[in-house]
Amino acid sequence: MGRRLAGFLHGRPRLQVGSLLAGPAAWLVVGYLGSLAVLLVSAFWTVDPLSGEVVKGFSLENFESLINEPVYRTIIGRTVLIAAAVTVTDALIALPIAFYMAKVASRRGKALLVVGVLLPLWSSYLVKVLSWRTMLSEDGVINWALNPFGLEGPGYGITAVWLVASYLWLPYMILPIYAGLERIPNSLISASEDLGAKPLTTFRRVILPLVFPAVVAGSIFTFSLTLGDYIAPRLVSNSQFIGTAIFANITNDLPFAAALALVPIVVMIAYLAVARKLGAFEHI
Amino acid sequence: MRGKDAHSARTAWLVVAGLVAFMLILAGCGGSDDDGGDGGEELQKIGKGEGQVDLISWAGYVEPEWAKPFEQKTGCTVNNKVAGTSDEMVQLMRTGEYDGVSASGNASARLVDGGDVAPVNVDLVPNYETVFDDLKDQPYNTFDGVHYGIPHGRGANLLMWNSDSVEPAPDSWDVMLDPKVASKYKGKISAYDDPIYIADAAVYLMTHQPDLGIENPYELNQEQFDAAVQLLEEQQPNVGEYWSEAAKQISAFANGDSEVGTTWQYQYFALQEEGEPVAASPASQGFLPKEGATGWSDTWMLSNVAKHPNCMYEWMDWIVSPKVNAEVAEFFGEAPAQSLSCDETADKNFCAKYHADNPAFWKRVYYWQTPLADCGNGEEDCKDYNDWVRAWTTIKG
Amino acid sequence: MRLSKRASMGLRAMVGIGLAFIYVPLLVIAIYAFNSSKILKWPPPGLTLDWFAKAWENESVKEAFVTSIEVALVATAIALVLGTLASLAVGRHRFFGRETVSFLVVLPIALPGIVTGVALSNTFTQVLGIGLGLFTVVVAHATFCIVVVYNNVIARLRRTSASFEEASADLGATTWQTFRYVTVPSLRTALAAGGLLAFALSFDEIIVTTFTLGAGEETLPIWIFRNLFRPTQLPVVDVVALVVVLLSIVPVYLAHRLSREEGGVTGGRGGGPVEAEATNVP
Numbered sequence: 001m002g003r004r005l006a007g008f009l010h011g012r013p014r015l016q017v018g019s020l021l022a023g024p025a026a027w028l029v030v031g032y033l034g035s036l037a038v039l040l041v042s043a044f045w046t047v048d049p050l051s052g053e054v055v056k057g058f059s060l061e062n063f064e065s066l067i068n069e070p071v072y073r074t075i076i077g078r079t080v081l082i083a084a085a086v087t088v089t090d091a092l093i094a095l096p097i098a099f100y101m102a103k104v105a106s107r108r109g110k111a112l113l114v115v116g117v118l119l120p121l122w123s124s125y126l127v128k129v130l131s132w133r134t135m136l137s138e139d140g141v142i143n144w145a146l147n148p149f150g151l152e153g154p155g156y157g158i159t160a161v162w163l164v165a166s167y168l169w170l171p172y173m174i175l176p177i178y179a180g181l182e183r184i185p186n187s188l189i190s191a192s193e194d195l196g197a198k199p200l201t202t203f204r205r206v207i208l209p210l211v212f213p214a215v216v217a218g219s220i221f222t223f224s225l226t227l228g229d230y231i232a233p234r235l236v237s238n239s240q241f242i243g244t245a246i247f248a249n250i251t252n253d254l255p256f257a258a259a260l261a262l263v264p265i266v267v268m269i270a271y272l273a274v275a276r277k278l279g280a281f282e283h284i
Numbered sequence: 285m286r287g288k289d290a291h292s293a294r295t296a297w298l299v300v301a302g303l304v305a306f307m308l309i310l311a312g313c314g315g316s317d318d319d320g321g322d323g324g325e326e327l328q329k330i331g332k333g334e335g336q337v338d339l340i341s342w343a344g345y346v347e348p349e350w351a352k353p354f355e356q357k358t359g360c361t362v363n364n365k366v367a368g369t370s371d372e373m374v375q376l377m378r379t380g381e382y383d384g385v386s387a388s389g390n391a392s393a394r395l396v397d398g399g400d401v402a403p404v405n406v407d408l409v410p411n412y413e414t415v416f417d418d419l420k421d422q423p424y425n426t427f428d429g430v431h432y433g434i435p436h437g438r439g440a441n442l443l444m445w446n447s448d449s450v451e452p453a454p455d456s457w458d459v460m461l462d463p464k465v466a467s468k469y470k471g472k473i474s475a476y477d478d479p480i481y482i483a484d485a486a487v488y489l490m491t492h493q494p495d496l497g498i499e500n501p502y503e504l505n506q507e508q509f510d511a512a513v514q515l516l517e518e519q520q521p522n523v524g525e526y527w528s529e530a531a532k533q534i535s536a537f538a539n540g541d542s543e544v545g546t547t548w549q550y551q552y553f554a555l556q557e558e559g560e561p562v563a564a565s566p567a568s569q570g571f572l573p574k575e576g577a578t579g580w581s582d583t584w585m586l587s588n589v590a591k592h593p594n595c596m597y598e599w600m601d602w603i604v605s606p607k608v609n610a611e612v613a614e615f616f617g618e619a620p621a622q623s624l625s626c627d628e629t630a631d632k633n634f635c636a637k638y639h640a641d642n643p644a645f646w647k648r649v650y651y652w653q654t655p656l657a658d659c660g661n662g663e664e665d666c667k668d669y670n671d672w673v674r675a676w677t678t679i680k681g
Numbered sequence: 682m683r684l685s686k687r688a689s690m691g692l693r694a695m696v697g698i699g700l701a702f703i704y705v706p707l708l709v710i711a712i713y714a715f716n717s718s719k720i721l722k723w724p725p726p727g728l729t730l731d732w733f734a735k736a737w738e739n740e741s742v743k744e745a746f747v748t749s750i751e752v753a754l755v756a757t758a759i760a761l762v763l764g765t766l767a768s769l770a771v772g773r774h775r776f777f778g779r780e781t782v783s784f785l786v787v788l789p790i791a792l793p794g795i796v797t798g799v800a801l802s803n804t805f806t807q808v809l810g811i812g813l814g815l816f817t818v819v820v821a822h823a824t825f826c827i828v829v830v831y832n833n834v835i836a837r838l839r840r841t842s843a844s845f846e847e848a849s850a851d852l853g854a855t856t857w858q859t860f861r862y863v864t865v866p867s868l869r870t871a872l873a874a875g876g877l878l879a880f881a882l883s884f885d886e887i888i889v890t891t892f893t894l895g896a897g898e899e900t901l902p903i904w905i906f907r908n909l910f911r912p913t914q915l916p917v918v919d920v921v922a923l924v925v926v927l928l929s930i931v932p933v934y935l936a937h938r939l940s941r942e943e944g945g946v947t948g949g950r951g952g953g954p955v956e957a958e959a960t961n962v963p
Binding site for chain 1: 684685688689692693695696699700702703704706707709710713723724762763764766767769770774776780782783784785786787788789790791792793794795796797799800801803804807808820823824827881885887888901902905906909918919922925926929930933934936937
Binding site for chain 1: 308369371372374375398471523524525526539540541669670673674677678680681
């Protein structure tokens with residue numbers, strides 16, 4: 001029976017592909033994309049003010065609110081700005097670490113560092129945010145360390161969100177960059193040095209362009225994870241971000257929350273398209 | 285071969301697209317299963333317990349001290365989900381996964397209108413008879429003459445401050461809402477993170493800007509509403525934290541991140557127990573600052589699709605029985621709903637302190653209620669809850 | 682690469698600072714797990730082991746832990762199957778829409794968790810009319826775990842040549858035999874690494890879980906969130922966190938070792954890229 005099925009499939013590559021893809025396609029396309037589509041359609045619905053029931057007529061009311069009320073522009077702008085800041089910060093921190101891991105560390109050092117970088121990924125996200133919340137508080141570690149010098153920690157607020165988000169997503173940036181750097185043959189670097197380039201020049205003109213797609217790959221996650229986060233901003237700041245606004249509206253105005261959700265979806269799809277062009281998908 | 289590949293692959297994608305479209309149609313037609321309308325029928329008789337009851341409640345309302353004895357007596361295991369805001373409660377009830385909720389006035393009307401709760405047959409709740417009269421047949425628990433719940437207790441929102449850092453002891457909401465005074469505590473003010481807080485600003489304006497003519501802080505016309513919103517926008521730079529989880533506020537006061545704020549007795553007691561230097565308007569002032577305060581009068585309501593209605597009725601009777609309601613009231617720090625509880629409280633002066641039997645006192649406390657466009661004076665130009673929600677986002681910035 | 686002494690020192694310093702940045706918050710939590718006071722002042726007034734005993738006795742923690750493991754196991758299993766199928770299709774065949782599959786697989790993880798959570802929850806309750814529970818959580822977790830498996834397997838497929846499979850077929854093996862004796866062994870470690878990482882992802886997930894879990898059950902992250910601010914429970918939370926981190930050293934190390942194995946068939950380059958890519962977590 002198995003043989004006959006195999007024989008049947010043999011000359012029919014598209015059937016092979018079809019049977020391989022049927023499961024994942026059903027799951028992802030119908031299940032996931034379908035859910036997204038349903039959610040986005042509901043962005044065109046409205047809500048009855050008293051009962052909170054969803055009214056399924058077609059209306060652009062939600063989008064009008066998003067565009068006309070200035071607070072949403074502020075919220076979206078603020079979130080995108082922080083996401084970009086976090087991405088840049090993480091790239092800057094990740095590059096030296098990844099470079100050391102890939103090109104300088106001994107074999108054992110490399111193994112230790114990889115495990116060392118991966119480990120925080122496994123500690124609970126919530127606990128990491130809680131840790132920062134306590135560190136940033138009035139009586140917390142940061143103030144305790146800085147006060148003797150007459151300085152004060154940032155406390156809660158947008159700076160705190162930037163710090164915490166940079167911290168949380170750093171491993172997602174280090175790993176692709178590390179992989180990307182590993183792929184650069186040492187012979188290229190040696191050749192550059194043999195031709196007389198100083199280390200910094202080699203880095204700037206040989207390594208950086210080659211590792212750039214990996215950086216973009218890492219940035220996909222730092223950007224998107226910051227864009228949609230609502231727990232960390234709630235715990236270390238008072239400010240509203242896209243994630244917190246969506247969360248706040250899910251309870252009594254799901255259509256409006258759906259309209260809000262469209263924003264990060266559109267942003268991420270655009271980001272992914274650009275990332276693909278830059279070759280990041282080979283590095284995810 | 286390539287052409288045939290592309291052709292059949294395209295067909296495959298078309299099929300898939302069709303399935304997605306089918307899902308969309310399903311979504312458009314489905315989902316209207318809670319059009320209970322006037323909400324089901326009343327239970328006529330309490331049957332055998334179903335073994336468990338799933339509740340949604342405010343922090344401190346369902347504690348092991350009285351939940352465990354209930355479980356032993358009725359065999360109904362209590363599963364409780366603590367919610368921080370009325371919005372959360374409404375949303376959770378709408379999932380249909382819970383049997384009952386301790387709803388405040390700004391949730392009850394919405395639940396009834398949404399068909400999420402069922403009428404309650406008060407004859408099946410023997411302890412209801414001796415509930416304080418001014419809690420019965422109220423607009424927040426009785427709709428069109430039909431009872432929708434059993435009163436739990438009532439209280440006022442408290443002004444709490446850190447007695448070490450806030451001097452002099454405040455007796456007015458000035459310390460939070462008057463920019464001149466509030467700026468002294470910039471970044472240390474703790475406000476409730478819910479659109480209903482706009483009513484607190486309205487209460488403040490009733491005293492400080494009487495020419496606005498506000499009579500009911502939940503019925504605000506455009507002018508009154510704008511004034512309240514503006515007051516809160518001026519407050520925003522001074523606010524350190526908008527809290528919605530009681531425990532989060534406790535930790536903020538304990539850490540010194542908040543020094544003055546609006547709170548419930550639950551947090552106040554918890555902080556006192558930890559030895560934190562917190563103070564609030566004393567009982568002699570009725571726990572109220574000069575201007576009065578917003579408050580709540582909570583009702584246990586029964587879900588329209590409750591899986592364990594018998595256990596829920598048992599719970600409602602239990603929670604309003606004299607001894608239990610006394611425990612509940614003393615634990616949380618609110619006035620009990622049950623008149624007979626006043627003999628059961630550990631502190632013999634508890635009811636007097638909390639004005640449990642003093643209807644006149646509660647005239648200065650404006651229970652949470654759902655803002656509607658219908659102003660109640662014949663006009664329809666009051667701001668409704670949607671407006672409040674939208675404004676709240678703008679206030680927080 | 683030859684670096685001057687100064688540059689080398691500078692690099693080491695940067696790495697040191699980076700690592701400190703990564704680990705200080707974890708150490709803070711570890712210290713709080715021994716805190717004798719329930720309030721989070723720093724520095725803690727004293728140390729005690731009491732909380733470890735309390736955590737051990739806590740029934741809800743143990744239940745949540747077991748639930749998390751169950752959900753993660755099932756979600757990983759589903760993700761392994763679907764991820765492998767998808768990567769076999771993309772890695773070994775050419776067809777219209779091939780690029781789109783990669784894009785699609787990444788989507789559940791590239792989009793914010795709250796969007797995925799609300800969308801799936803909405804579909805479950807409104808469109809399909811099924812209640813939320815462990816089943817819905819497993820479905821949700823499997824959805825975003827697929828990409829982890831997919832990445833690992835496809836990275837391995839790209840490195841292993843299809844010629845071995847063709848040779849096997851030429852020698853008379855059926856499709857199943859080729860799959861069993863040639864493809865799977867070369868994929869084994871990639872599958873293991875992908876599976877371990879998918880498990881990790883599911884185990885720690887909070888946002889999507891919040892929206893897709895029913896009323897009665899709890900995963901460990903949900904338990905932590907519920908107890909995050911309760912003053913009496915906070916040190917127990919810290920203990921739980923510390924234990925989870927320590928427990929996870931073994932699987933992480935295992936995943937790392939597994940991905941370093943060649944599986945017998947390589948595409949030409951040395952060991953480096955293999956370990957990096959296979960332990961790559963999206």
